[in-house]
Amino acid sequence: MLPIATLNPELEAPLYRQLHANIKELIESGRLADGSRLPATRELAGQLGLNRTTVSAAYELLESEGLISGHVGRGSFVTRSGTLKNRVNWREALAGSAASTPAAPASTPLASFSSSRPSELLFPLEEFRVTCEEVIHGPEAQTILQLGSPSGYPPLRRYLHELARTEGVARDSDDILITSGCQQAFSLLQSTLVRHGETVLLEDPVYPGMRAAFERSGARLIGVPIGRNGLDLEALERILEHERPRLLAVTSNFQNPTGATLPLAARKSLLRITQAAGVILVENDIYGALAYEGEPIPSIKQLDETGDTILLRSFSKIAFPGLRVGWVIGPRPLIEKLTEAKQWSDLHTDQLSQAILLRFAQSGRLEQHRRRMLASGRERLHAVLAACEKHLPPAVEFTRPRGGMSLWIRLPEALDAGELLARAEREGVTYLPGRFFAVTHPEANSLRISFAGMAPDQIRSGIAILGRIFQNELERVRAHSPLTEAPAMV
Amino acid sequence: MLPIATLNPELEAPLYRQLHANIKELIESGRLADGSRLPATRELAGQLGLNRTTVSAAYELLESEGLISGHVGRGSFVTRSGTLKNRVNWREALAGSAASTPAAPASTPLASFSSSRPSELLFPLEEFRVTCEEVIHGPEAQTILQLGSPSGYPPLRRYLHELARTEGVARDSDDILITSGCQQAFSLLQSTLVRHGETVLLEDPVYPGMRAAFERSGARLIGVPIGRNGLDLEALERILEHERPRLLAVTSNFQNPTGATLPLAARKSLLRITQAAGVILVENDIYGALAYEGEPIPSIKQLDETGDTILLRSFSKIAFPGLRVGWVIGPRPLIEKLTEAKQWSDLHTDQLSQAILLRFAQSGRLEQHRRRMLASGRERLHAVLAACEKHLPPAVEFTRPRGGMSLWIRLPEALDAGELLARAEREGVTYLPGRFFAVTHPEANSLRISFAGMAPDQIRSGIAILGRIFQNELERVRAHSPLTEAPAMV
Secondary structure (H helix, E strand, C coil): CCCCCCCCHHHCCCHHHHHHHHHHHHHHCCCCCCCCECCCHHHHHHHHCCCHHHHHHHHHHHHHCCCEEEECCCEEEECCCCCCCCCCCHHHHHCCCCCCCCCCCCCCCCEECCCCCCCHHHCCHHHHHHHHHHHHCCCCHHHHHCCCCCCCCHHHHHHHHHHHHHCCCCCCCEEEEEECHHHHHHHHHHHHHCCCCCEEEEEECCCHHHHHHHHCCCCEEEEEEEECCEECHHHHHHHHHHCCCCEEEEECCCCCCCCCCCCHHHHHHHHHHHHHHCCEEEEECCCCCCECCCCCCCCHHHHCCCCCCEEEEECCCCCCCCCCCEEEEEEHHHHHHHHHHHHHHHCCCCHHHHHHHHHHHHCCHHHHHHHHHHHHHHHHHHHHHHHHHHHCCCCCEECCCCECCEEEEECCCCCCHHHHHHHHHHCCEECEEHHHHCCCCCCCCEEEEECCCCCHHHHHHHHHHHHHHHHHHHHHHHHHCCCCCCCCCC | CCCCCCCCHHHCCCHHHHHHHHHHHHHHCCCCCCCCECCCHHHHHHHHCCCHHHHHHHHHHHHHCCCEEEECCCEEEECCCCCCCCCCCHHHHHCCCCCCCCCCCCCCCCEECCCCCCCHHHCCHHHHHHHHHHHHCCCCHHHHHCCCCCCCCHHHHHHHHHHHHHCCCCCCCEEEEEECHHHHHHHHHHHHHCCCCCEEEEEECCCHHHHHHHHCCCCEEEEEEEECCEECHHHHHHHHHHCCCCEEEEECCCCCCCCCCCCHHHHHHHHHHHHHHCCEEEEECCCCCCECCCCCCCCHHHHCCCCCCEEEEECCCCCCCCCCCEEEEEEHHHHHHHHHHHHHHHCCCCHHHHHHHHHHHHCCHHHHHHHHHHHHHHHHHHHHHHHHHHHCCCCCEECCCCECCEEEEECCCCCCHHHHHHHHHHCCEECEEHHHHCCCCCCCCEEEEECCCCCHHHHHHHHHHHHHHHHHHHHHHHHHCCCCCCCCCC
16 A cells, blocks of 8 residues: 555645655655556555546656656556665655655636635735834834744733733633744644653544644544534543543634534533543634634633633634744643743744734734624625535535634535545536545545635535536436435534 | 753843743642752752852742742742642643743843844844835735745745755755754754654754754764864764764854864765765754855765755844744755655744745845855954953963854863853853753863854953953962863864
């Protein structure tokens, strides 16, 4: 079996390019030796949950580069490896770490539901420019350009801490660390809290970057199913009957990929359950500010009288993802450890971006921008839900988030979302098959629709195309075999 | 023995504040229990190579916060711990990771020789502003604010790659990864190449950030002594007779802390030695662009026909340390692995800073700024060398770097640079005792002088004060005991 690594759906590289880069790396590192045979496209497609067209496209690209050659009826063979002059045996030196997932440049499809990020057309460029100019002409410019603190740019840190105290999120026993986005918070929590072989509970399905960060520590990952109302607490309790996990990471609002939100009562129960079991609770709340409908629910951190919950937040989803600034709020002894890990990871987070985001927030421009994001997000959410109601066959189920960027579609079990992606791509529509998000329960029949980055018209056209493809496939399957009943919707 | 962690000299927090933060964390995490006795100031000073005044100042601060209380003749006792409401046992949860080293705000001494960073007075603020405005008003502004690539901002990556190829540094088999400063490159190399318990060779003395990054992987560190001409190759060969290290990291130009540069012949020998032993060679060259005198020597990477050497460079020392952008050049299979590790560490490096630094370089402003830095660095280097010649007692030896930011002073063995620091601080002069930089050979009688951040007059006054303190101490010691001969200068 080819050791193909996790693909990162947020980077929007076409699947065939990601696969191409993976196999190329296996060849160039010598892990696929000269002359060795690649799996047949059907076989590899099955292994990865991709369609054959995707695998074929990757093979064609490899062939065009002279890395493999195909022989009709015999398959494809590696034609070049070990031709570098290197004396270090990089294959051996790198064995044991997972294969790479480089990000190839993106192509632009008709309707891309595959990336959960804001549309760059919504970026308030003029306000960003004004903010930037205020910062570079301000009295702090020189200080910002000098080496900073691992804890974060002090004025930003004070601002966020004060905000968190005002909101009742930070207690006296809490402190704050600025990170280079939320991904770094996962990575620091992993290296600080989780030892090799320890058990970590993640939502299943979950954002692959969270899974990858904990996987790198050699943690044993167990997925806790996500239901209509977020984490399935009964499933969690069953797991805790025979497991002693180190920590549980949960996305309280508009979870990626399902869009599910944990209700107030469930948040309280979750606190009771994890406290009784002595499990450290990490609350990932990077989508909470994007509530398009309904009243916001207090964060788990806010509800936690003990102050032990660790809260992660970020500017990425509501401002500019290219500026990498997030933060962690948690008990002071933990924050001090995380700060040390942060220091030896990258000294400190880029100060210019910290200063710009602080000014953006303090000037009120962030809140103005957020209101516009909420208006446009609401419009897109309504568009995607209405289109799903209208175009998806009745046997297809989907979640109904009230904020965030994604919803989750579950097809009848006979359908394979990975296989159907090829057809969708041919019609200019992309999405991410559900198995990219699996922890321990891969679902071949589910998929994620990220709607935040696209105009309502694109959303409607894209969902209409998907509806037709799913309908056609259902009819084809029905013609060949009795339909499997759709399972209870999560 | 109190588990006090590595202090980070680059962050310029006074030593007593760093120590205070360390002990406070031990108390608040519960690792120092309520009622337990702190070591006597003399005892802790001895353990850490600090002076008693520093330890006393830290204890006083703890006492003022009600965390400890002193009883004459009995010592100091912890008076508060475990008073937080937390239910998670953070002491137990965090056991095994080293204590933290938070960065306290700096006080400004008369002459601070303790931080190897450029003077912020030399930052070309106007040129930075113009560059920044060109970027935010340029056609790429929207793209820069969107999520980017783990490999780096593509135009910057292409620019640096092209530059490295033109210089003959990058070969066809090489690729490039943009990192969040060089510290992140150490950290990624550690997690990608070094497994727990494997041996890593570092220069001794070495920049503590490099030591800490490899230490965190659980690597076994061995220090290779630095001589007058950089790494002591004979010592290296002796070590290689009975050790099988995974990698060796070496700073080819103006090493931090010693200022030593590896001559051309030694670079070639080093390549032969490490290749014969199968040791991966990491060349850290963040100071190479700061050559104030003499002709530049080809980098080890450039001399390495196999292409296996891994080269680290950065904008931090020649532009703006607060913008965290460095890069790694190495064999493609390695860069692909590092890119994956980078992706799950923090997705990608801040794009705004990458774009600004690219524009700064492409506009020719970086090179103009570098010339000014070279002129001012040359002036400072001459000032510090002349002042050392003039003011240091003859028994004191010092290195004579031709670039970079630091030189290394070795006092006669009877003198303790940690003890003498208290006297220097009372007169407004700071430096870093040599033992902060030790890997396996701590030297109580050495110290680092970082001269790049200060005006020539400050340098002269500061060295004059140090010369007087060292002279007085030498006389005191001579009066009490026969003088130990100074060892051969490194």
